[in-house]
Amino acid sequence: MFHYVEPPHSYVRTTSTSVVHHADYLVRREGHALCGATLEDAATLAEPGSADTICPDCDEKLVLYHLEWWREQALAATAELEALRAKHPETEVPVQQVDATPEPEPEPEPTTLLDHARRELVKLCREFDDAVPYFRLKNTMQAFSDGLESDERVLLAQQIGGDGTLIRWSTIEVVALGRQVSNSPVQGDSEATWDAWVQDPYPPPKKPKRRFGRS
Numbered sequence: 009m010f011h012y013v014e015p016p017h018s019y020v021r022t023t024s025t026s027v028v029h030h031a032d033y034l035v036r037r038e039g040h041a042l043c044g045a046t047l048e049d050a051a052t053l054a055e056p057g058s059a060d061t062i063c064p065d066c067d068e069k070l071v072l073y074h075l076e077w078w079r080e081q082a083l084a085a086t087a088e089l090e091a092l093r094a095k096h097p098e099t100e101v102p103v104q105q106v107d108a109t110p111e112p113e114p115e116p117e118p119t120t121l122l123d124h125a126r127r128e129l130v131k132l133c134r135e136f137d138d139a140v141p142y143f144r145l146k147n148t149m150q151a152f153s154d155g156l157e158s159d160e161r162v163l164l165a166q167q168i169g170g171d172g173t174l175i176r177w178s179t180i181e182v183v184a185l186g187r188q189v190s191n192s193p194v195q196g197d198s199e200a201t202w203d204a205w206v207q208d209p210y211p212p213p214k215k216p217k218r219r220f221g222r223s
């Protein structure tokens with residue numbers, strides 16, 4: 009289905025140093041590296057040279073790019089599948105046939121905290137046809153957050169990126185899963201509204217504002 013099965017990489021280097029940075033995959037700013045470094049007269053490389061050192065800050069952020077990349081692949085694949093199903097309803101497997109299979113494949117175990125959070129959201133969304141009540145979303149995410157150690161909460165906020173707010177991230181995810189959030193005290197995606205909202209029980213540690221991916 010896809011030409012590439014791994015997230016593509018490209019590298020940038022300035023002439024003055026042997027440190028090679030990853031390209032700014034997440035924000036795609038001109039003259040910037042993934043780690044946020046500003047690069048003057050940077051040359052783009054397909055592969056780093058054997059004597060080059062990869063910037064450790066870029067390396068650390070690579071996982072965020074990979075998460076975002078795989079998520080986009082998954083969303084694209086899901087959308088394509090939905091479109092195909094809508095076009096060819098006759099190829100739907102009858103329910104009885106599914107029931108007759110001996111052992112259903114177990115769902116893959118989530119590996120990251122975000123995967124775990126997303127699995128909770130998918131479960132929640134299955135209960136509703138189009139709108140998830142805000143209080144259910146909040147309770148679900150609060151229960152999830154309550155189950156984490158404090159260092160895991162910090163890690164989760166880092167994985168979320170942007171302002172690291174779990175409830176805001178969940179709202180975006182719910183919309184990506186094809187549902188709306190009803191009766192939310194916050195409407196729209198205005199930065200000012202979200203900033204003014206102080207009900208998030210687990211504010212993440214203050215970090216410089218930087219949004220990954222969807223911006």
Ligand SMILES: [Zn+2]
Pocket residue numbers: 028029030041042043044045063064065066
């Ligand atoms: Zn870097």
